[in-house]
Amino acid sequence: MAAQIYSGEKYASRRREISANLAKRPEFHDSKPLPFMTREEKILESSRKLTLISKHMNEIIDPSDKRELYHLNCEVLGIEGNPMALHGDMFIPALTAQASDEQQEKWLSRALRREIIGTYAQTELGHGTNLRKLETIATYDVDTQEFVLHTPQITALKWWPGNLGKSSNYAVVVALMIIKGKNYGPQTFMVPLRDEKTHQPLKGITIGDIGPKLAYNIVDNGFLGFDHYRIPRTNLLMRHTRVEPDGTFVKPPHAKINYSAMVHVRSYMITGQAIMLAYALTIATRYSSVRRQGQIDTTQPEVKVLEYQTQQHRLFPSIARAYAFVFAGAETVRLYERVLQEVETGNVSLMADLHALTSGLKSVVTHQTAQGIEQARMACGGHGYSQASYISEIFGVAVGGCTYEGENLVMLQQLARYLVKSAGLVQAGQSSKLGPLVAYLGAKSDSTSLIDRTPTPGFAEYVKTFQHIARKQTLKAAQKLFGFMEKGDTREVAWNKSTVELNRASRLHTRLYIVEAFVRRVEEVADPRLKEVLTDLLRLHVNYELLDVAAYALEDGFLSSSQLDYIREQLYFYLAKIRPNAVSLVDSWEFSDRELRSVLGRRDGNVYENLFAWAKASPLNKTDVLPSVDKYLKPLMESARASKL
Numbered sequence: 001m002a003a004q005i006y007s008g009e010k011y012a013s014r015r016r017e018i019s020a021n022l023a024k025r026p027e028f029h030d031s032k033p034l035p036f037m038t039r040e041e042k043i044l045e046s047s048r049k050l051t052l053i054s055k056h057m058n059e060i061i062d063p064s065d066k067r068e069l070y071h072l073n074c075e076v077l078g079i080e081g082n083p084m085a086l087h088g089d090m091f092i093p094a095l096t097a098q099a100s101d102e103q104q105e106k107w108l109s110r111a112l113r114r115e116i117i118g119t120y121a122q123t124e125l126g127h128g129t130n131l132r133k134l135e136t137i138a139t140y141d142v143d144t145q146e147f148v149l150h151t152p153q154i155t156a157l158k159w160w161p162g163n164l165g166k167s168s169n170y171a172v173v174v175a176l177m178i179i180k181g182k183n184y185g186p187q188t189f190m191v192p193l194r195d196e197k198t199h200q201p202l203k204g205i206t207i208g209d210i211g212p213k214l215a216y217n218i219v220d221n222g223f224l225g226f227d228h229y230r231i232p233r234t235n236l237l238m239r240h241t242r243v244e245p246d247g248t249f250v251k252p253p254h255a256k257i258n259y260s261a262m263v264h265v266r267s268y269m270i271t272g273q274a275i276m277l278a279y280a281l282t283i284a285t286r287y288s289s290v291r292r293q294g295q296i297d298t299t300q301p302e303v304k305v306l307e308y309q310t311q312q313h314r315l316f317p318s319i320a321r322a323y324a325f326v327f328a329g330a331e332t333v334r335l336y337e338r339v340l341q342e343v344e345t346g347n348v349s350l351m352a353d354l355h356a357l358t359s360g361l362k363s364v365v366t367h368q369t370a371q372g373i374e375q376a377r378m379a380c381g382g383h384g385y386s387q388a389s390y391i392s393e394i395f396g397v398a399v400g401g402c403t404y405e406g407e408n409l410v411m412l413q414q415l416a417r418y419l420v421k422s423a424g425l426v427q428a429g430q431s432s433k434l435g436p437l438v439a440y441l442g443a444k445s446d447s448t449s450l451i452d453r454t455p456t457p458g459f460a461e462y463v464k465t466f467q468h469i470a471r472k473q474t475l476k477a478a479q480k481l482f483g484f485m486e487k488g489d490t491r492e493v494a495w496n497k498s499t500v501e502l503n504r505a506s507r508l509h510t511r512l513y514i515v516e517a518f519v520r521r522v523e524e525v526a527d528p529r530l531k532e533v534l535t536d537l538l539r540l541h542v543n544y545e546l547l548d549v550a551a552y553a554l555e556d557g558f559l560s561s562s563q564l565d566y567i568r569e570q571l572y573f574y575l576a577k578i579r580p581n582a583v584s585l586v587d588s589w590e591f592s593d594r595e596l597r598s599v600l601g602r603r604d605g606n607v608y609e610n611l612f613a614w615a616k617a618s619p620l621n622k623t624d625v626l627p628s629v630d631k632y633l634k635p636l637m638e639s640a641r642a643s644k645l
């Protein structure tokens with residue numbers, strides 16, 4: 001099963017080898033539990049481990065393999081980030097996709113050798129979503145052949161970029177490019193921020209950390225201001241866009257080619273989110289198979305809480321989602337890599353499809369992941385609320401994904417634009433022009449779903465029902481938009497009046513895609529035992545997901561109430577059927593205890609002993625009497641006692 005999760009036996013066994021290797025190297029382990037450290041201690045600890053990784057990486061992994069590197073990071077550095085997180089996640093991808101060969105020679109090679117540390121500085125205090133209205137300006141000075149970077153007002157301060165505050169000495173900065181008074185929109189520039197020797201900010205640069213956040217606090221998200229700060233013309237990233245010495249602008253082959261670093265993260269983060277969801281579910285499912293509370297049969301001992309149908313309903317559909325997401329994530333990464341290669345040859349035809357797909361997936365997956373992690377926390381009762389579970393940290397890190405790389409409700413609208421265009425083609429009788437991701441929009445629905453008409457309906461019946469729902473909602477939302485426009489609204493006003501419905505269409509389209517990705521994967525599985533378990537999980541998934549969106553199919557009679565009853569019964573049947581495999585389904589992700597960092601979710605199941613040992617190690621228990629008691633509480637009690645006398 002691990003080979004299914006990690007797209008092949010080769011990588012699944014490499015993960016095991018890497019974990020086994022690290023188990024023997026205590027210097028790579030957390031020196032104490034992360035929840036017991038201050039933010040400064042965590043940053044120091046993370047930097048220590050980063051240095052070790054840098055020195056010994058070649059002994060442990062193949063550094064050219066992204067997946068191996070990711071696993072090493074998860075084990076050693078963990079999810080709370082590290083001082084070079086953005087260096088790998090966005091700085092290097094931005095240079096790879098946007099710097100010319102000559103620029104790559106100069107900077108990418110240094111970045112890969114970790115001679116310099118970089119980040120991606122785009123968001124500002126006043127603008128994150130609307131990139132066309134960024135306020136940092138890069139004005140071209142023809143005389144000196146330099147760009148002058150400037151922060152004209154407080155809202156133009158860069159704000160949020162990860163590792164900008166304290167760690168990075170370079171950044172790929174996004175600024176509005178002005179040449180001879182003309183605004184050429186957001187462009188990307190390579191900008192030195194700090195002296196390479198002293199690490200002091202360079203003259204003209206104001207820089208710092210933005211303070212603690214909900215989570216992800218090892219990362220020093222930062223602010224940055226420029227005071228007429230000059231960089232050479234050749235620091236504009238020029239793989240696709242160019243500015244000649246005389247200020248002539250040479251257009252790229254696609255207007256949004258500069259957004260590539262965002263598309264990179266959106267493509268990869270689906271897998272990252274699946275993994276964080278699986279962390280929380282591993283912890284909660286293991287704990288639920290140890291925790292005993294209450295009886296189902298009063299003549300029998302107390303049961304494991306995992307025997308309760310409500311507990312199964314709380315956890316198992318999310319287990320199915322974690323599998324669905326990791327399968328969809330693998331497809332997304334493959335498409336991203338393909339598009340990256342095609343863009344290199346000048347073929348930008350798939351960029352719009354990739355953008356639409358990743359915009360929808362990032363939004364739906366992060367939202368459902370956060371929901372699933374929070375349910376996993378509640379499934380652990382009171383102990384879930386303790387940082388010993390580590391689930392609150394996992395939640396905090398994962399839920400950031402709802403905001404970063406494009407706020408979810410905004411990114412759903414990006415997919416909606418694509419769907420509306422596709423709906424326009426259908427309306428114009430040009431369905432043959434629809435791309436493969438939306439071809440279903442042009443097909444005709446059966447008059448009703450056939451879901452309960454055969455003893456065991458195939459997945460095709462479910463897919464058809466999801467298609468019916470997504471198609472109906474897309475065409476309806478597009479119709480709403482077109483209707484407002486016909487009545488005289490501008491497109492923008494009509495769009496705003498239709499966005500709730502349009503975003504619903506985007507979610508339904510994306511959920512259909514996720515179901516299909518799951519079906520595709522299960523169909524490929526050869527081993528019959530594995531196929532049976534995954535088929536059960538997929539059946540749980542399609543019934544649960546369909547129930548969640550059934551209203552759309554009930555309102556036009558595509559599904560009847562008796563079919564709904566059937567779907568509910570199927571769901572309950574598969575909850576019970578999956579129960580014996582539940583722990584194995586989470587164990588199959590093969591997370592080591594070090595990687596999970598959860599006292600509650602350890603493999604040995606000794607929850608109570610481990611929790612007690614953890615509590616005893618809490619810094620507050622170093623002494624029996626805290627200074628705060630000596631200083632305040634004792635005098636308070638003493639004066640209360642004295643006044644009583």
Ligand SMILES: CCCCCCCC/C=C\CCCCCCCCCCC/C=C/C(=O)SCCNC(=O)CCNC(=O)[C@H](O)C(C)(C)COP(=O)(O)OP(=O)(O)OC[C@H]1O[C@@H](n2cnc3c(N)ncnc32)[C@H](O)[C@@H]1OP(=O)(O)O
Pocket residue numbers: 007066067070089120122123128129130131132162256259260262263265268269271272273329330331333334351352355403404405406407410414417418
């Ligand atoms: C095989 C298995 C392999 C497994 C491998 C595993 C290995 C590793 C595993 C896991 C890795 C996990 C990694 C996790 C990484 C986590 C990293 C965490 C770090 C977090 C860092 C966060 C960073 C940031 O947040 S950076 C800042 C991000 N900011 C945003 O996202 C801003 C959002 N706003 C926008 O993007 C834009 O403003 C906009 C798109 C909303 C609007 O842009 P605008 O220019 O105004 O365009 P618009 O008018 O709306 O549209 C015009 C047309 O352009 C099209 N378009 C827009 N964007 C794109 C694009 N990117 N590409 C293509 N086309 C685009 C748009 O659709 C319009 O088209 P139309 O035809 O006119 O409709």
Ligand SMILES: Cc1cc2nc3c(=O)[nH]c(=O)nc-3n(C[C@H](O)[C@H](O)[C@H](O)COP(=O)(O)OP(=O)(O)OC[C@H]3O[C@@H](n4cnc5c(N)ncnc54)[C@H](O)[C@@H]3O)c2cc1C
Pocket residue numbers: 086120121122123126127128129130159160161162216221400403404405406407408409410
């Ligand atoms: C953990 C974390 C890490 C980050 N790392 C980086 C980084 O490394 N580099 C970087 O540059 N940035 C980074 N960011 C910033 C991040 O990309 C932005 O916060 C994000 O893109 C959202 O933009 P915003 O903050 O301007 O939200 P806003 O756009 O102000 O959103 C506020 C609300 O307005 C709504 N809204 C906005 N526009 C529209 C619209 N057109 N239609 C309907 N509703 C709308 C949103 O849906 C939301 O509800 C990070 C953020 C976080 C939380």
